Amino acid sequence: MTGAVIPYDTKRRREVITPEGIALTFVVASRAARFGAFILDYLILTFGAVALTFLIAWVAGGLRALDGAATSGAAEFLGVSWTLAWFLAWNGYFIAFELGPRGATPGKRAAGIRVAARAAPGEGAARLTAEAVIARNLLRDIEFFMPVILLMSAPTGQTGAAGVAGALWFLGFMLFPFFNRDALRAGDVVAGTWVVEAPRPKLPQALSTAVGARGTSDVTGARYRFGDDDLAVYGEHELQTLERVLRDGNPAALASVHAAICRKIGWHPGAGDERAFLEAYYAQLRARLEGGMRFGRRKADKFSN
Template identity: 35%
Template sequence: MNDDRINIKTPEYVSLQFQIAGLGSRTAAYIIDQLILMAFNIAIVIIFLIISIGQPDLLFFLDLHSYLIAIIIIGIFFINWGYFFAFEYFSGGTTPGKRMMGIRVIQENGHSITLLSSFIRNLLRIIDSLPAGYFLGIMMIFFHSKHKRIGDLVAGSIVVHERKTNRKNKLSPIEKEIQARGLSKNDLVIDEWALKSINMKDWKLIQTYSNRFLQLPKSEKENLTKQIAGILLPKLGLEMEENIQEVEDKLLIIYLILKDDWEFEL
C-alpha cells in the first residue's frame, strides 16, 4: 500500500501524480496531534483545579463549579475539533503531526484544501470515531482504494505524501540567481488570504517562469516578466514597479514563497 499512487488531472488540465498516504503514516500523525491536544487538555484541567481550590463560600463554589465544568467541556470540544480544522486550512493541509510525517490533505482535484472541505472532513471525525477508538475511520482508510475515511469522501479530499527535494548543499541555477540577488522570502509581505487565492495554474505559471528565467533572451524575458506580473501581482495585492529588475525580484520572491507549499517530489 505504500506504493499506491494516483494521477490527478486538475481543472487547469495539468496532470499530477501523488503518492497516497496510508494507514500507518496517518495513524502516526494522528497520535502526534493527539499528544499535543492532550497537553492542552491537561493544562485546561489544571487551570480549572487552581480556580476551584480555596473557594470560601460553598454555595458560590458549587455554582461556579457547574459553570466551569460546562465551559471546560465546550472548550475542550472546540479545541479538539478546531485544532485540526484551523491547522489544515491555514497551514496548507497539514497539522504538526502531518508535517512531521510528511503528509498533507489536498482536494481531490489537486488544489489546496478549501475552508468548507476542511470544515466538513473534521466535523465528520465524530462519525469516523464510532463506535470507539476511531474504529470506523481506520477500517475505511485500510479498505478504501484511495485510503479515504468518511470525512474525506464527503469533503472530496485526499491525504498524500509530500517529499520536498533535499538540496541543502546543492542549489539549482535559479536558486543561485536568487541568492546572488540577495533575495529572501522575508523581502515581501503577502496577506495570508491573498496566498489562499493562488491555484495550481498560478503555481505552474511562476514555476515555469522561474525555470526558464536564466535561458530567456533579455527582450523576451522582459515581456514575459510584465505578462506574468500583470497576472500575479494584482492577485496578491502587490503593485507593479516601473523598474523591470524590481518586478523580476518580486516574481522570484513569490516563487520562493509558493515553492514551500506547492513544490512536491512525489
Template identity: 40%
Template sequence: MSSARVATTDGKRRRALVTPEGFDLGVTIGSAGARLAALTVDLGLLLLMFIAVILLAVFGVISLGFERGEPLMIGVMIAMFLLRNFWFIGFEAGKRAATPGKRLLGLRVVSRDGDALNVDQVIARNLMREIELFLPLTMLSFRGAGGGLDGWVVLFGVGWALLFTLFLLFNRDRMRVGDLLAGTWVIETGKQKLGEDLSAPQYDAHRYVFTRAQLAAYGVAELTRLEEVLRLKDDAQMWVVTDAIVGRIGWAEHVSDAEGFLSAYYAGLRGHLERDLLFGWKRADKHDSVAPGMPSIG
C-alpha cells in the same frame, strides 16, 4: 472553474491530478500506516494540551470550591471540543495544509479535483472526524464516568470507531469517510523544503525577467499549484507547466531549464501578488479581474 481530470498512473498509490489549467500534479497517495502514525502524533500532542487544561481547571475548582467551580468544568469540556476541532481545521486550512503529525510524516491534504484546497473542504473532512472517532470515544468516557459500562455499549462504541477507522483500508485511495465527502486526498509531500523556501534563489535571476503584465497572468491559486510542481520536482511535469506558462504569457525566449524558469516565475509571481496585497488587492486566480491599471493576459 471546471473540474480536473483524475486518472491512475503507474504504481499502486501514484495518481495523476490534472488541474483546470492543465497542470499534471502527479501525486502519491499517503499510506494507511503513515496516516495512522500522523493521527497518533496529533492525538498525543492534543492529549498533552488536554492534560494541561484539566490541571488548570482542577486548580481553579480547588480555589473556587466545587459548587462555584462547576461552570468552570463545563467550560473545560467546551474548550476541549473546540481545541480538538480547531487543531485539525486550523492547521489544514493553512498554507501547508497539514497538522504537525502530517508534516512530521511528510503528508498534506489536497483537493481531488486539482483545484486549490478551500476552507469548506477542510471543515467538512474534520467535522466528520467527530462522528468517526470522537463521538464513540466520548460516549464511552461518559458511560464510564457514570459508573460502569454495559458490555453492549462498549461493543457498539468500539465497533463504531473501528468501522470508520478501517474504512480507508478498503478503498484504493486510502480515504476516510471525511475525505470522501469533502473531495480530498492525503498525499505524500516528500522531504523538500516548503512554502517560503521555494522562493530562495535556485536560478539565474538575470536570465528570466518578467514584466508586470506577464506576472499579472496568474493569481494566488496558480501560485499554490506552481509551488506543488516545484516541490514534487518531476521533470516531465515541470516541462508541461513551463509550456503552459510560456504560451499564456507570450514568452518569446528559448527555455532550456524548466526548473530554473519555473523558480524564477514563482519568485516573480509571489512578489507581484504580495505587492498587490499591500494596496488591498488580492487576485484569487487567473479568472479574477486584474488589478486597476493592469493589462489582461490571455
C-alpha cells in the same frame, strides 16, 4: 516462484491534470503515516487538556474560601468551560491547521503528509476549500469520539448493548481506510479530500537570487525579464504549481507549463530553453507576490484581482 518487486510508493502514486493541462503526480499517504500523525495530534490535544484541567483545578482550589451558592455556581461554570474548551480544541485544532497554507496539523507535518482536495474522475485538479476541511473534521466526531463515548459508557464488568454498538461502530470506521485504494476515511469520502505525501525538498535559494532572478539562461544566453502585466496574470496557487513542476523536473511537464504561460502572456520565445524561462518566471513572480504581501496585498490565484 518469484515476482517483480514493486516500490512501496508505486501503488500509491496518482496523477491529476490541472485546468491548464499540467500533469501533477501525488503519492497517497500510507495508512501507517496517517495513524501515526493522528496519534501525535491526539497526544498534543491530551497534554493540552491535562494542562487545562490542572489550571481549572487550581482556580477551583481558590474558590474553596467561598461557600454556598457562589461556590456551586462557580464550580458548575468551570465544568462547563472545560467541556466547551475541549470541544473547541478537538474540532478547532484540526480545522485551523488544515486551513493553513501547509494543509497539515503538527502531527501530519511530522509524518510528512498533508490534506489535499480529491478531484472527481475526469474533472482535473481541485482546490482545497474551507467547507471540505470543516466537513472532514466534523465527521471525526462520528467516526471516533462518539463510539469511544459508547465504549466508555458500557456497564462495568459486562459488555452491554452500548459497548457492543460502540465496538462495532468504532471497528467499522477504523477499518474503512483498508477497503479503498486511496486509504480514505469516511470524512474524506464526504468532504472530497485525501491525504497525500508532502515532499520536503524545496527549490534552492539560488533560484530566486542568482540565475532565476537575473533571468539569464546558461544554455542560450537569452535574458528573460517580465513586466508587471506578464506577472499579474498568476497568483500564489499558480506559483506553488510552478514550484512543484520545477522541483519534479519532468521534461513533458516543463514543456507543457512553458507553453501555457507563453500563451497566457503572449510570448513566443521558441523551444529548447523551457527550464531557464520557467526559473526566471518563477523567481520574478515570487518576488512580485512577496513584495505585495509586505504591503498587505495578496493574490491567491489567477482569478483574484
